[in-house]
Amino acid sequence: MKKQTQAATTRLILDGEAFFGTIHDALDAVEQSEPSPDTYVRLAFWEIEHELLLVRAPEEVTLAEKLRAVADAGHRVQLIMWCPARLDIRVQKGQLSENVYNTNLETARQLGGYVGQDDSGGSIEVLMEIYNGWNGSSVHQKMVLWSIQGRLHALIGGINLAGFYWDNEAHEGCFEGGMGGVPLGDTVHDSVLQLDGPAAVVVEEEWLRRWKKRYYTTQLTGNQGPGTTPISDPTDYERQPRARVRDQPRGREDVVIATTSSESYLGRATDIQSLLVERIRRARDYIYFEGFIFSDPTLVAELAARLRAPNPPLVIIMVPMPYEENPFPFDYLNYISFAKLALASCDAVTAKGRTVARQDCSRWKVNESLNAWSTLRSVTSTVTNRWMEKDSFTCQPRNGAELSCPLLQIEGFQGGVRLYSPVRRPDSRSEETAIYIHSKLALFDDDVAVVGSANFSYRSMVYDGELSAFVHGDGARRIRETLFRHYNMRTPAQWDADAVDDVGDLRVRRTGVLRLELEHFDRRIPSVKDPAYKWANHTFF
Numbered sequence: 001m002k003k004q005t006q007a008a009t010t011r012l013i014l015d016g017e018a019f020f021g022t023i024h025d026a027l028d029a030v031e032q033s034e035p036s037p038d039t040y041v042r043l044a045f046w047e048i049e050h051e052l053l054l055v056r057a058p059e060e061v062t063l064a065e066k067l068r069a070v071a072d073a074g075h076r077v078q079l080i081m082w083c084p085a086r087l088d089i090r091v092q093k094g095q096l097s098e099n100v101y102n103t104n105l106e107t108a109r110q111l112g113g114y115v116g117q118d119d120s121g122g123s124i125e126v127l128m129e130i131y132n133g134w135n136g137s138s139v140h141q142k143m144v145l146w147s148i149q150g151r152l153h154a155l156i157g158g159i160n161l162a163g164f165y166w167d168n169e170a171h172e173g174c175f176e177g178g179m180g181g182v183p184l185g186d187t188v189h190d191s192v193l194q195l196d197g198p199a200a201v202v203v204e205e206e207w208l209r210r211w212k213k214r215y216y217t218t219q220l221t222g223n224q225g226p227g228t229t230p231i232s233d234p235t236d237y238e239r240q241p242r243a244r245v246r247d248q249p250r251g252r253e254d255v256v257i258a259t260t261s262s263e264s265y266l267g268r269a270t271d272i273q274s275l276l277v278e279r280i281r282r283a284r285d286y287i288y289f290e291g292f293i294f295s296d297p298t299l300v301a302e303l304a305a306r307l308r309a310p311n312p313p314l315v316i317i318m319v320p321m322p323y324e325e326n327p328f329p330f331d332y333l334n335y336i337s338f339a340k341l342a343l344a345s346c347d348a349v350t351a352k353g354r355t356v357a358r359q360d361c362s363r364w365k366v367n368e369s370l371n372a373w374s375t376l377r378s379v380t381s382t383v384t385n386r387w388m389e390k391d392s393f394t395c396q397p398r399n400g401a402e403l404s405c406p407l408l409q410i411e412g413f414q415g416g417v418r419l420y421s422p423v424r425r426p427d428s429r430s431e432e433t434a435i436y437i438h439s440k441l442a443l444f445d446d447d448v449a450v451v452g453s454a455n456f457s458y459r460s461m462v463y464d465g466e467l468s469a470f471v472h473g474d475g476a477r478r479i480r481e482t483l484f485r486h487y488n489m490r491t492p493a494q495w496d497a498d499a500v501d502d503v504g505d506l507r508v509r510r511t512g513v514l515r516l517e518l519e520h521f522d523r524r525i526p527s528v529k530d531p532a533y534k535w536a537n538h539t540f541f
Contacts, residue, residue, distance in 0.1 A: 001259040002271035008197030008251035010475040012482045017168040024054040026146045035074030038150040044080035044143045047160040050107040071122035083128035083225025108227025128225035133262035139465035152243035154200035157192030158440045179436040191439040193451040197248045199255040253475040260466040273461040279444040283313045286492035288443035290318035295333035296461045304344040321421040321434035335521040339407040346416030351405045363396035408523045419516045425506040449476035
């Protein structure tokens, strides 16, 4: 799906405390409204913990308690959660898919079929949705919709309704959320976009498309998992309330809502990726990405092409600080992308003890071990995906021997694209606290801001069910300003000047941005750490 619309307002919400507080306020507003068919709550998430804390001081209430209170007030609440396929669970026994399955199933058991007290007419219904996509992929969208008398609001972004995502904007770590251990300190940074107006209606159209799966099954794998609330009336779907565009406030902020989907076995929707490619090609001044992974080969190739061309834009990529005990292969994949972008933009490279200037070479080339991504994605990812560990670099100095080595063995770059990580200095001892990034956000020239559920990885661009918003114009500029203030950074042009080489350069209790060096990256092939993730990255996360 790729649908252009408008938003009356857009607002960037950063980190779990603000997001969960916004949900608390939204549920409060619905609870206090008079019952009406056009007043309701709709959620769709990759993961929902029923015991998640929604905090609005002095009140601390769980998500389940709050949703039951909304139903008790006479309102309809509807939840969609991902139900991993049996094969996913079998392959990832005791790991990601099984853990999410158990969490969502327990939420379905706790809430599904709940009827509001005192004959209020309220109810809670659940769909545990099986995603019929390619290669064991998941439906990864995250959305909150609430309507009050037909006036619809939407939240979309990267945060699941789970305790892991608890952190405040100061990234002090709270309610046992985030990534633990050195150097992360139980932190997690994430982003959500609030949309009002016609854009919220487009988000609801995608939610309704998925909810319709409660009313039919396919012959192959079915569309609903255990815990789905039984249907008492098969004509119920036709009577579902739907927000109308004419009832929404109009605005001037152009928005495109786009999706990734591989649910059709005859083709895929990769509209998020195609729009990102378009923006990369059109950017004049700067391009900014932040996420826990930046590895989609198509996006990397497009950025490298811009960097090799005359007058390239400034490229800023924010990733979590690499760390030794990372159980996932993302540090490795981020390094591969970093190496390719640095080679496209640096002045010189050092490898095998030699330093070679780019201007002195007749050949300067990255040799990719797999280059069929664009035309054969669904085949190559299951048959010949080599994880890029054979990618190498070759250059030919005009007055010297050829230099060739794997990307993993490069010893240094002079100039070129840098990667960055957010950090915080919690005390005067300069203790290092890196901030884990889970956000999926991109910026282009203050013209377009992208916020949604789609990671900048191969599987999110090609297989998983994803949803992202492309905000144009003044809304994009405001999103950039909000984000940069969060990091205590100024403008894109001043980004590298504002970044630091050591967390000790920051003021106490100050958040900032660290320049990453080559030595920050652990460049072991991930199979050395855990062979399961070598196979799983493009199909199970």
